[in-house]
Structure formats: structure tokens, C-alpha cells
Amino acid sequence: MSTFPxxxxxxxxxxxxxxxLIYGFMADQDYVPGAYLKQLVFAWxxxxxxxxxxxxxxxxxxxxxxxxxxxVIPFFAEVPLLSHVNWNFGEGASELRELAPxxxxxxxxxxxxxxxxxxxEGKRMWTWDKDAIDPQEQSVxxxxxxxxxxxxxxxxxxxxxxxxTYYSSEETTADLRREFPILFATDRKKFHxxxxxxxxxxxxxxxxxxxxxxxxxxxxxxxEVADWRLQLMLQDKQDSAQLIHVRLSTDGQVSGVWPxxxxxxxxxxxxxxxxxxxxxxxxxxxxxxxKDILSSPLSDAAAWQFxxxxxxxxxxxxxxxxxxxxxETASRKKxxxxxxxxxxxxxxxxxxxSLFGLHSLVNFDWxxxxxxxxxxxxxxxxxxxxxxxxxxxxxQWITLDPALLAQIRQIMEGIDPAEGLSFQDxxxxxxxxxxxxxxxxxxxxAEEEQTRIQLEVELNDHLNEIMAQLQQQAAWxxxxxxxxxxxxxxxxQRDGFTxxxxxxxxxxxxxxxxxxxxxxxxxxITYLLHVKESTQEQNxxxxxxxxCPTSVLGNWQKELQRFxxxxxxxxxxxxxxxxxxxxxxxxxxxxxxxxSYGTATLDQELLQSYTWxxxxxxxxxxxxxAQTKQSAAVRSFPAKHRIAMTGTPIExxxxxxxxxxxxxxxxxxxxxxxxxHRFITAIEKEHNEQRTQxxxxxxxxxxxxxxxxxxxxxxxxxxxxxxxxYIHLTAEQGALYDQTVNELMKRMQELEGIERKGxxxxxxxxxxxxxxxxxxxTKESMPQNRNTGELDTxxxxxxxxxxxxxxxxxxxxxxxxxxxxxxxxYIGMGEMLQQVLQHELQEPVLYLNGSSSKTAxxxxxxxxQSQTLHASEQPSIFILSIKxxxxxxxxxxxxxxxxFDRWWNPAVENQATDRAYxxxxxxxxxxxxxxxLGTLEERIDEMLENKQQLSDNVISSTEGWITExxxxxxxxxxxxxxxxxx
Numbered sequence: 011m012s013t014f015p016x017x018x019x020x021x022x023x024x025x026x027x028x029x030x031l032i033y034g035f036m037a038d039q040d041y042v043p044g045a046y047l048k049q050l051v052f053a054w055x056x057x058x059x060x061x062x063x064x065x066x067x068x069x070x071x072x073x074x075x076x077x078x079x080x081x082v083i084p085f086f087a088e089v090p091l092l093s094h095v096n097w098n099f100g101e102g103a104s105e106l107r108e109l110a111p112x113x114x115x116x117x118x119x120x121x122x123x124x125x126x127x128x129x130x131e132g133k134r135m136w137t138w139d140k141d142a143i144d145p146q147e148q149s150v151x152x153x154x155x156x157x158x159x160x161x162x163x164x165x166x167x168x169x170x171x172x173x174x175t176y177y178s179s180e181e182t183t184a185d186l187r188r189e190f191p192i193l194f195a196t197d198r199k200k201f202h203x204x205x206x207x208x209x210x211x212x213x214x215x216x217x218x219x220x221x222x223x224x225x226x227x228x229x230x231x232x233x234e235v236a237d238w239r240l241q242l243m244l245q246d247k248q249d250s251a252q253l254i255h256v257r258l259s260t261d262g263q264v265s266g267v268w269p270x271x272x273x274x275x276x277x278x279x280x281x282x283x284x285x286x287x288x289x290x291x292x293x294x295x296x297x298x299x300x301k302d303i304l305s306s307p308l309s310d311a312a313a314w315q316f317x318x319x320x321x322x323x324x325x326x327x328x329x330x331x332x333x334x335x336x337x338e339t340a341s342r343k344k345x346x347x348x349x350x351x352x353x354x355x356x357x358x359x360x361x362x363x364s365l366f367g368l369h370s371l372v373n374f375d376w377x378x379x380x381x382x383x384x385x386x387x388x389x390x391x392x393x394x395x396x397x398x399x400x401x402x403x404x405x406q407w408i409t410l411d412p413a414l415l416a417q418i419r420q421i422m423e424g425i426d427p428a429e430g431l432s433f434q435d436x437x438x439x440x441x442x443x444x445x446x447x448x449x450x451x452x453x454x455x456a457e458e459e460q461t462r463i464q465l466e467v468e469l470n471d472h473l474n475e476i477m478a479q480l481q482q483q484a485a486w487x488x489x490x491x492x493x494x495x496x497x498x499x500x501x502x503q504r505d506g507f508t509x510x511x512x513x514x515x516x517x518x519x520x521x522x523x524x525x526x527x528x529x530x531x532x533x534x535i536t537y538l539l540h541v542k543e544s545t546q547e548q549n550x551x552x553x554x555x556x557x558c559p560t561s562v563l564g565n566w567q568k569e570l571q572r573f574x575x576x577x578x579x580x581x582x583x584x585x586x587x588x589x590x591x592x593x594x595x596x597x598x599x600x601x602x603x604x605x606s607y608g609t610a611t612l613d614q615e616l617l618q619s620y621t622w623x624x625x626x627x628x629x630x631x632x633x634x635x636a637q638t639k640q641s642a643a644v645r646s647f648p649a650k651h652r653i654a655m656t657g658t659p660i661e662x663x664x665x666x667x668x669x670x671x672x673x674x675x676x677x678x679x680x681x682x683x684x685x686x687h688r689f690i691t692a693i694e695k696e697h698n699e700q701r702t703q704x705x706x707x708x709x710x711x712x713x714x715x716x717x718x719x720x721x722x723x724x725x726x727x728x729x730x731x732x733x734x735x736y737i738h739l740t741a742e743q744g745a746l747y748d749q750t751v752n753e754l755m756k757r758m759q760e761l762e763g764i765e766r767k768g769x770x771x772x773x774x775x776x777x778x779x780x781x782x783x784x785x786x787x788t789k790e791s792m793p794q795n796r797n798t799g800e801l802d803t804x805x806x807x808x809x810x811x812x813x814x815x816x817x818x819x820x821x822x823x824x825x826x827x828x829x830x831x832x833x834x835x836y837i838g839m840g841e842m843l844q845q846v847l848q849h850e851l852q853e854p855v856l857y858l859n860g861s862s863s864k865t866a867x868x869x870x871x872x873x874x875q876s877q878t879l880h881a882s883e884q885p886s887i888f889i890l891s892i893k894x895x896x897x898x899x900x901x902x903x904x905x906x907x908x909x910f911d912r913w914w915n916p917a918v919e920n921q922a923t924d925r926a927y928x929x930x931x932x933x934x935x936x937x938x939x940x941x942x943l944g945t946l947e948e949r950i951d952e953m954l955e956n957k958q959q960l961s962d963n964v965i966s967s968t969e970g971w972i973t974e975x976x977x978x979x980x981x982x983x984x985x986x987x988x989x990x991x992x
Contacts, residue, residue: 016036016037016096017036017037017096017097017098018034018035018036018042018047018050018095018096018097018098019034019035019036019037019097019098019099019100020032020033020034020051020097020098020099020100020103021033021034021035021099021100021101021102021103022100022102022103022106023102024082024102024106024161024163024164024166024167025163025166026162026163026166027079027163027166028079028080028082028163028164028165028166028167028168028169028170029076029077029078029079029082029167030076030077030079030082030086030106030167031067031074031075031076032047032051032074032075032076032077032103033047033072033073033074033075034047034051041071041072041073042073043073044066044068044073044074044075045066045073047073047075048061048064048066048075049061050091050092050095051075051091052064052075053091053092054090054091054092055085055090057081057084057085058077058081061075064076064077078170079166079167079169079170079171080167080170080171080173080174082106082110082167082170082171083110083113083114083117083167083168083171084114084171085110086103086106086107086110087110087111087113087114089107106164109164113138113164113168113171114171116138116139116143116168117168117171117172117175118175121138121139121143122136122137122138122139122168122172123136123137123138123139123210123215123216124136124190124193124210124213124215125137125165125169126205126206126209126210127206128169129193129198129201129209130198130201132198134193134194135165135166135169136168136169136172136173137165137168137169138168190213190215192209192212192213192326192327192328193213193215195326197323197326201286201327205282208279208282211328212327212328213328220272220275220279221246221247221248221269221271221272221275222244222245222246222247222254222268222272222275222276223244223245223247223330224242224243224244224245224279224283224329224330225242225243225244225245225253225329225330225331225332226240226241226242226243226287226321226324226329226330226331226332227240227241227242227243227253227331227332228240228313228316228317228321228331228332228333228334229241229334230313230334230400230407231402235307237307237308238307238308238309238310238312238313238400239304239307239308240291240304240308240316241255241304242255242256242257242258242283242287242304243255243256243332244256244266244268244272244276245330254266254267254268256268256276257302257304257305258280258283258284258287258302258303258304259284259302259303260284260288260303261284262280262281262282262283262284262285263280264276264277264280264283284303286327287303287304288303290320290323290324290327291316291320310398310399310400311399313399313400314399314400314409317333317337317341317400317409318341318411321333334407336406336407337407339381339382340381340407340408340409341409343381343382345378345379345380345411345414345418346378346379346466347376347377347378347379347418347421347422347465347466348376348377348378348379348465348466351372351373351436351473352373352375371432371433372432372433372436372473375387376390376422378390378418380408380409380410381406381408381409382406383403383404383406383408387422390418393408393410394410394415398410399411399412421465433516434675434677434678436473437480437711438708439465439466441707441708441710441711442704442707442708476516480518480711486505486508486509486512487508487512488508489507489508489511489512489540491504491507491536492536492539492540492542492543494539494542494543494574494576494577495535495536495539495573495574496572496573496574496575497532497536497572497573499532499533499536500529500723502528502716502722502723503528503529503532503533503536504536506522506524506530506533506714506716507533507536507537507540509714510522510533510534510537510653511537511540513651513712514537514541514624514650514651517650517651518675518711518712519651519652519653519654519671519673519674519675519678519712520651520652520653520654520674520712520713520714521630521653521654521655521656521659521670521671521674521712521713521714522534522653522654522655522656522714523655523656523657523658523659523713523714523715524657524714524715524716524717525657525715525716525717525718525924528716528718528723528928528929529929530655530657531566531569531573532569532573534556534626534653534655535569535570535573535574535577536573537624537653538554538574538577538601538602538624539574539576539577541554541623541624542576542577542601545623551623552597552598552620552621552622552623553578553580553597553598553600553601553602553603553622553623554601554602554603554622554623554624554625554626555602555603555605555617555622555624555625555626555647555649556602556603556604556605556625556626556628557605557606557607557610557625557626557627557628557644558604558606558607558627558628558629558898559606559607559628559629559632559897559898560583560606560607560608560864562628562629562897562898562899563581563583563604563606563864564864564865564867564868564871565868565871565898565899565900566604566628567579567581567604570602577601577602578599578600578601578602579600579601579602579603579604580596580597580600580602580603580604581603581604581605582603582604582605582609582613583604583605583606583609583864584609584864587605587609587613589613589616593616594620597620605617607632607640607644608640610640610643610644610647611639611640611643611644614643614646617643617647618643618646618647618648620648621648621649621650622647622648622649622650623649623650623651624649624650624651624652624653625644625647625649625651625652625653626652626653626654626655627644627653627654627655627656627673628655628898629655629656629897629898630654630655630656630659630670630673631656631658631659631666631670633645633669633670633673634665634666634669634670635665635666635669636665636668636669636672636682641669641673644673645672645673645676652673652674652675653674654670654673654674656670657897657921657924658917658918658920658921659713659715663690663694664685664689664690664693664694664705665682665685665686665690667679667705667709668682668685668690671709671712674712675712678708678712679708679709688701689701689704689705693705718927728931728932728933728934728935729934729935730923730927730934730935730937731934731935731936731937732937732939733936733937733938733939734939734941734951735815735819735938735939735940735941736941736942736943736948737811737812737815737940737941737942737943738811738942738943739781739811739942739943739944739945739986740784740808740809740810740811742784742809743780743781743784743809743810743811743942744986746780746784746787746788747777747780747781747945747986748986750773750776750777750780750787751773751777751981751984751985751986753773754769754770754773754980754984755977755980755981757769758770758977758980759977766973767973770972770973770975770980771972771973773984774946774972777945777946777984778835778911778912778946778947779836779838779839781812781911781942781945781946781947782810782812782813782834782836782839782910782911783809783810783812783813783839783842784809784810785806785809785838785842786836786838786839792806792842792845793805793806800849801845801846801849803846803849803850806842806846807846811942812910812940812942813842813843813846815940816832816843816908816910816940817846817847817850819908819938820832820847820851820887820908821850821851823906824851824853824886824887828886828904828905828906828933829874829886829887829888829903829904829905829906830886830887830888830904830905830906830907830908831888831889831890831895831901831904831906831907831908831922831925831926832887832888832889832890832908832910833889833890833891833892833895833896833907833908833909833910833919833922834889834890834891834892834910834911835891835892835893835911835913836911837859837861837891839910839911840857840859840889840890840891841857843855843857843889843910844856844857844889847887847889851887853882853885853886853887854883854884854885855885855887855888855889856870856873856874856885856887856888856889857888857889857890858870858888858889858890858891858894858895859890859891859894859895860891860893860894862894870885870888871899871900871901873885874886874888874901874903874904875900875901875902875903876903877903888901888904890922890925892913892918892919892922895922895925896918896921896922896925897921899925900925900928900930901925901926902926902928902929902930902931902932904925904926905926905931905933905934905935905936906926906935906936906937906938907922907923907925907926907927907935907936907937907938908938908940909922909923909937909938909939909940910940911940911947912939912940912941912947912950912951914950914953919939923935923937939951944986945986946983946984949983
């Protein structure tokens with residue numbers, strides 16, 4: 011094999027960071043170009059991808075190849091060079107070739123240690139372990155080692171090689187950090203006074219072969235010595251019970267009596283102990299005598315600092331610390347502030363009156379628990395006056411943390427025992443502390459539990475009983491069902507009536523939130539009969555007030571007459587409603603006054619001038635927006651008891667829950683702003699699980715929610731089968747759909763702010779209508795047959811695949827003699843469906859929407875539910891607006907429910923379905939949900955699937971978020987897939 015015609019001399023320089031700057035020259039002193047030299051030198055070097063990963067720097071006309079520090083030792087330990095080139099090595103490179111194999115072996119054999127010098131400078135580096143190197147080997151390489159010690163760059167390269175070899179993976183780094191945490195310590199002052207050997211021993215890198223371990227002991231005052239004091243002890247490793255007290259001077263001299271074999275180790279390490287203790291114990295007073303740095307007694311403040319701060323710093327620095335036996339228990343037990351409610355005999359409530367309402371005031375006394383010691387308010391203030399942190403009281407040491415004492419003072423100053431705590435305060439303290447396993451309960455006063463005092467409440471027997479009844483159904487007091495009730499209550503309905511009456515007794519509002527169809531109406535009617543019986547002895551009592559949607563006023567009249575004919579009912583609605591003295595005269599002779607939300611708002615001034623025996627909101631979600639006039643009007647009506655009834659206590663946002671509870675129990679969940687800060691932001695945006703649980707605890711005692719499928723209900727209802735019917739758009743619908751989307755996307759480039767939002771919502775409505783039938787978008791007149799003048803269904807039906815499918819399915823169920831409900835959002839679609847179905851099936855079809863009068867509503871419901879009408883007169887198809895017909899109606903004659911178009915909220919759709927799927931239904935209910943493929947409807951359906959559980963979790967959303975989407979996101983949401991056009 012021929013060799014290279016020229017000899018190349020390799021030379022290098024190591025930077026302070028350990029990187030090698032390599033260059034080469036020929037015999038004629040010409041420098042070799044960097045790219046060419048890199049190809050030759052690193053032709054076999056796999057770690058640098060054969061030189062391709064290496065950078066070239068040009069300095070003063072010379073090309074320098076930079077080899078990273080972590081590769082320097084491995085490369086020069088082997089020097090895999092091309093054999094056909096004549097190589098020569100300059101002085102620096104030659105020395106590195108000789109030393110690299112030795113250093114590489116140290117790395118492979120783990121003969122290295124952390125550099126104490128680098129640690130003191132805030133760095134982490136490694137150096138070779140002289141103690142681990144064979145003495146004979148050290149002698150042979152003595153001169154080399156001396157040269158190495160002078161070469162900062164080589165030490166850096168060695169350290170980099172250790173880092174790359176030993177713990178380059180994340181897992182190894184984590185193990186190293188866990189096994190040797192001192193190596194990663196940021197507070198290096200703790201190790202002032204240490205030498206390399208003691209530091210390596212303290213961190214656990216090297217074994218401590220001394221027969222003892224040093225420790226600091228804190229001694230408390232006793233009968234012989236009245237002061238706190240520290241002393242240095244040596245503990246026998248073989249016999250931990252053997253402790254030897256030694257004295258340590260500021261100059262590192264040590265005195266005492268110890269085993270002779272300990273002497274050399276003690277004198278070797280004493281200097282480091284002295285310097286280190288003087289640094290790490292700033293609270294230690296200057297010694298009066300130089301012979302013992304720990305001779306001065308500790309003040310109360312210094313002893314406190316040692317217990318709470320200095321001892322921890324010593325432990326982190328590797329010292330052993332011996333503290334008084336009681337300290338661990340005292341530091342682990344939290345200081346607690348309790349409001350101890352007085353017993354009933356001592357007058358728990360102000361004026362010794364019976365408890366009634368959330369704002370009733372309850373008398374209490376302060377109790378402060380510090381460790382295992384309970385203090386009265388007087389004893390606590392007496393200890394504070396001593397201005398000490400460590401106090402011996404009743405034979406026990408008590409720790410008085412200044413920070414916690416300040417918190418206790420602040421809480422106590424903010425609550426005047428002379429005024430008492432409100433029942434609401436006590437209730438919330440109890441509910442939010444209900445997970446505590448102790449008999450006491452607590453309310454966290456700040457976010458960080460570990461550093462904040464908790465205000466707790468200790469209940470008397472009377473309040474303990476009330477709290478148990480609020481939280482446990484088994485503890486509800488049993489009540490007899492009023493004899494005037496003309497119905498047999500199911501067990502769960504009797505429980506509901508009992509619960510309402512129980513909360514009334516204490517003036518606590520209630521939300522009856524049973525599923526639709528479980529009989530909330532009859533439970534409230536039973537409650538009304540109970541109220542009438544319990545208030546009969548009163549000469550002047552005002553009636554209860556029931557506010558409900560207009561659509562169910564007639565239903566309430568019939569149900570009251572059916573279940574409680576003895577109740578005197580007054581209807582306050584329409585142009586004939588009473589005012590002034592006439593109103594009061596009729597109201598005083600009534601037991602229940604019925605009115606609508608709209609009428610209640612119009613007559614707010616009249617209705618708020620009386621205190622009602624109770625006020626009940628049916629379909630209480632009507633006040634979900636607390637800012638509306640309707641909601642404000644309803645809240646303004648005074649009442650002895652407040653009840654909300656709804657099958658969907660939360661439809662969209664947590665703010666609705668606040669609105670509901672602020673009606674039931676005003677102020678219970680705080681202000682709207684405070685509720686938003688405490689719960690809405692934390693739950694809806696941050697998904698804070700703890701805040702969710704807290705809110706659930708607060709609302710649960712006042713909300714009774716049972717579902718049809720709950721095992722305890724035992725309704726024996728038939729099954730409800732839900733199915734989705736996917737339908738293609740016609741070609742006409744597809745073209746109009748694309749046109750609408752394209753127009754919207756074009757406008758999105760031009761519009762901003764409120765105009766942009768309005769355009770999006772408008773397009774959203776147009777697209778949803780288009781999926782129903784194109785006539786809703788084109789606004790055409792209904793086509794007429796030229797010959798007969800009747801509706802031309804032959805040209806109308808084929809333009810909508812949905813309409814075709816609905817007609818086929820309704821024909822089929824009518825052939826089986828079954829009845830159906832059809833829900834749609836749009837009046838135009840409802841009118842079209844009514845006309846088409848009447849024409850095609852030649853039978854009466856009912857249509858109920860928001861413009862239907864109360865009389866018309868009542869008549870249509872009675873007709874549909876009838877079992878006695880002649881077949882030619884019996885309506886079997888009922889079309890309903892989802893808003894007007896989705897709540898408060900009992901339509902169990904139907905066992906098919908069609909959702910012709912989809913609503914955003916699954917709770918609203920379920921409410922509508924429950925018009926048929928409720929008590930009294932004897933057949934299986936089939937629910938058909940129509941979905942236009944490839945359109946916004948399909949995307950809505952996917953969202954509804956994801957939202958189905960949100961009502962149970964107290965959160966969901968509305969379509970308003972769509973207006974905040976970017977143009978690209980809107981296009982993705984609205985754009986139709988061409989595969990699904992007809």
C-alpha cells in the first residue's frame with residue numbers, strides 16, 4: 011500500500027471548556043485546509059459522523075477543527091487514523107495521545123469524583139479520584155499527573171467525558187439527583203468549612219470509615235438549667251445509645267473524653283466542624299469563652315429558629331440533629347382555631363329563639379388548639395402577652411408560631427362573638443369540612459393549607475342533628491302525607507315532600523330537580539297541603555305563589571284540581587287579573603296563586619308588596635340569567651320559603667347555578683362577582699377538581715335530583731330507544747349550502763367585532779334551516795296544484811330528503827296505530843310539516859308554538875291525550891316548537907319522538923323527549939334524531955355526544971363560542987363534504 015506523499019503534522023489547543031481546536035501543516039509549513047484535514051483525520055470517527063458534524067473556524071488564516079469536549083478523551087485514546095498517511099504529532103497533541111488512554115480508563119472504571127473546588131464555585135465538574143488509583147500506577151505516571159493538574163482544559167475534557175458516559179440519559183440523571191442531592195444543592199454556604207473528603211462523605215459519594223458520627227443536640231430548660239442550649243455530641247456507630255459530649259473552640263480545637271481509637275478522626279475533622287457550625291448557625295450567640303462555640307445559652311427566639319430553620323439546614327448539609335422528643339408531634343399537629351357553638355341550654359341562638367333561616371345568628375365561644383393543648387380565649391391571650399415562641403403550659407411545651415398567631419388574631423378580630431356567627435357561616439364551615447374524619451369540621455381560609463390557619467366550628471347536639479338531616483336522606487324526619495291529597499305517592503315522592511317540608515322548617519330554600527316525568531308537580535302539591543294544615547291556626551296568612559311558563563298554567567290548574575281539590579286556587583293572568591284591594595281580598599282567601607313569568611314581571615310592584623307563604627318557580631331555568639328583568643322581578647318577591655323546580659338546574663354555565671341559588675337562598679353562594687372568581691373561573695377554565703368538589707358540597711343539601719333509572723326510584727318505565735337517522739342533502743340543498751358558506755367566508759375577510767359575530771350567527775341559522783328544507787331559505791310561497799288549488803306536495807317533498815324520510819316513517823308508525831311528537835326550532839318548518847302531513851295522511855295534525863294561546867294549548871293537549879275521540883277526529887301527530895313544547899307537558903299518548911332538527915343543548919332535547927317518556931307511559935319510546943350528513947348538523951351531533959355528561963358535571967356551553975372562531979376554524983366547521991350531497 012502506498013503512503014501519502016507528504017507528512018502531516020497534527021497540532022491542537024485545548025480551550026478552558028475542554029474543546030480541542032485541531033489544525034495541521036505540511037513539511038513545508040503550509041497549513042492544511044480544514045475541510046480536507048477533517049476528511050483525513052476523522053475518516054473512521056463514528057461519533058462525529060466521520061467529521062461531518064464538526065465545525066471549522068478560521069482564525070488568523072488558519073483553519074481550526076473544533077472537537078467537542080466530550081469526544082476529546084475517547085478520540086485521542088484510540089486515534090483511529092488512516093494508515094496510508096504519514097502522521098506526525100506536535101507537542102500538545104503528542105502529550106494528549108499519551109495521557110488520553112489513561113484518562114479514558116479512569117472514566118470506564120469510574121475512578122472519578124465530583125470536584126469540590128468546582129462545587130464551591132457553583133459548577134458541577136468531575137476529576138480523577140487519586141485515592142482510587144493504584145499507588146504504583148501513580149508513581150509511574152507521577153509526572154504526567156502533575157502536568158494534568160496544571161491543564162485546566164484537560165480537566166474540563168475529562169469532566170465532559172464523564173458526563174457523556176455516566177449519566178447522559180434522563181433516567182440516570184434523575185437517579186443521580188435522588189441519590190446525591192447535595193451535588194445539586196444551590197445553597198453552597200451550608201458546606202462552608204468542609205474539605206473535599208468531608209464533603210464527599212457527607213454527600214454519600216464515599217463511605218465514612220470513622221467509628222462515630224457528629225450530631226447537634228438541643229436541650230430544653232429544666233430544673234437545673236433555665237436556658238435553652240446546644241451541645242456537640244459524638245454518637246458511636248456501633249452503639250447509637252452511646253453519646254459523648256465534646257467542646258469545640260472557634261479555632262478548631264476539640265476537648266472531651268472519647269475512646270482512644272477515635273482521636274485521629276476527631277482531630278482531623280474538628281476544624282471543619284468549627285468553621286461550618288459558625289457559618290450555618292447565625293442565631294448562635296458569640297461564645298463567652300473561646301473553648302466552646304456552643305457554650306452560650308439560647309434565647310427563646312434563637313431556640314425557635316433552631317427548631318424551625320437551622321436544624322433543617324443542618325440536616326440538608328449532612329449533619330445529624332437531636333431535638334426534644336415532643337417537637338416532632340408538636341410540629342406535625344396544626345394549630346387550630348375553633349368556634350364552639352354553645353349548647354341549647356346556654357342560648358345557642360340570639361334571643362334564645364328557635365333557629366330559622368340562613369341569617370340567624372348563633373352564639374359561640376373561641377377555642378384555640380395548639381398541639382394537644384386546648385386553650386380558652388382568655389388563656390390564649392395570656393400566653394400571647396408573654397411574647398414567647400416556646401412556652402411551657404400545663405406541664406407541656408407549646409409552640410407559638412408568630413405567623414400563625416397573626417392569622418388567628420386577624421380571624422378573631424374579624425368575627426365578633428358578641429354578634430355571633432350566622433347559620434350560613436356554620437353551614438358552609440360544616441359542608442366544606444365534611445371530608446374531615448374527625449367530629450369537628452373546618453373551612454379553609456386560604457389556598458395553601460399547610461401554611462394557613464383553618465377556622466373550624468364545633469357543633470352542639472342540636473346543630474349536629476340538623477347537619478345530619480341535611481346531608482343524609484335516612485335522617486329526614488318522617489311526616490304524614492296530608493289526608494286531603496287525592497293521590498298515592500311513590501316512596502321517593504313522599505321523600506321529596508318530606509324534604510321540602512324539612513327545609514321549610516329551617517327557612518332553607520330548595521331545588522327539586524328530579525328528572526322530567528318523576529312527578530315534581532304532585533310532590534309540590536303535597537307540600538302545599540302540608541303548609542295549609544300547618545298554618546290553619548293563623549288568622550291572616552297570605553297564599554303561596556307559583557310562577558311558571560304560560561304554556562303550563564292550564565296544566566297546573568288541572569293538576570291542582572285533580573290531586574288537591576281542597577286547595578283554593580287563584581289564577582293571576584291575562585287582562586282580567588285583579589289589582590289593588592280586589593287582588594288582596596281574593597288572595598287572602600286563596601291557598602295558591604298561579605301566574606306566569608311574564609305577568610310576574612309586569613306586576614312586580616304588586617307582587618313584591620306581600621310576603622308569600624312560599625314561592626315556587628316551575629321550570630326555574632327561566633331565571634338562569636340573573637341580569638334579566640324577569641329574574642330580578644322574581645327575586646324581589648318576599649317569601650317565608652323559596653322553592654325552585656327544574657329538570658335541568660344547569661343548561662349552559664355555572665352562572666345559571668348561582669342565579670338559581672341566589673333566588674332560593676339569597677347570598678348563600680356570595681355575590682355574582684365573588685362566585686365567578688371562586689368557582690366559575692376555577693372550574694370552567696382551569697378545571698380545578700377541588701373547587702368542583704367544594705361547589706358540589708355546598709349545593710348538594712339544597713338540591714334533590716333523582717333520575718328515572720336510579721335503582722331506588724323503581725318506576726318500571728318501558729325502555730327508551732334512541733336512534734340517529736342520517737340523511738343526504740339534495741343537490742339543490744348542497745348547492746345552496748356551499749353558496750351560503752362561501753358568502754360567509756368572503757364576508758369574514760371584511761367584517762370585525764359585533765358585525766362579524768352577527769354575520770356568523772345569521773349564517774348558522776340559515777345553514778340549519780337549509781338542512782330542513784330550501785324553502786326556509788328562499789322564502790318561496792308554498793306551491794299549489796294548478797288543477798285542484800291544493801298544496802302541491804309532489805314538488806315540495808322531493809326538495810328535502812329529511813321531509814321525505816319523515817313522511818315515510820310517520821306513515822309506517824300510523825299504520826301500526828301509534829302516535830308521535832315532532833320537534834322543530836323553526837315556525838316555518840312546523841307550518842310546512844303540518845300542511846304536508848295533513849295532506850298526505852288525510853288526518854288532523856296539531857301544531858303548538860310560542861304564539862299559541864293558553865286556551866289553544868290546553869285544547870290541543872287534551873285532544874292529543876284523549877282516548878275517547880272518534881278515529882277521524884283523534885290527532886295522532888303533534889308538531890311542537892322545542893321551546894314552547896319542550897317543558898311542562900304530559901304527552902304520554904305518543905311513543906315516538908322525532909327531532910327534525912338538532913338543538914345545541916342535549917338537556918333541552920332530553921326535556922322535549924320527556925314529554926312522552928315519563929310516568930304514565932306504557933310503551934317503549936322510540937326517539938329519532940335526524941342528521942344531514944356532511945353538514946354542520948353532523949358536527950353539532952358530534953359535539954352533543956361529547957357534551958352529554960356535562961349537565962351532571964355542572965358545565966356545558968352554547969353556540970356563542972362559534973363567533974370567536976378564526977376564519978379557518980369557521981371554514982372547517984361549516985364547510986360541507988361533497989361526498990354527502992344528493
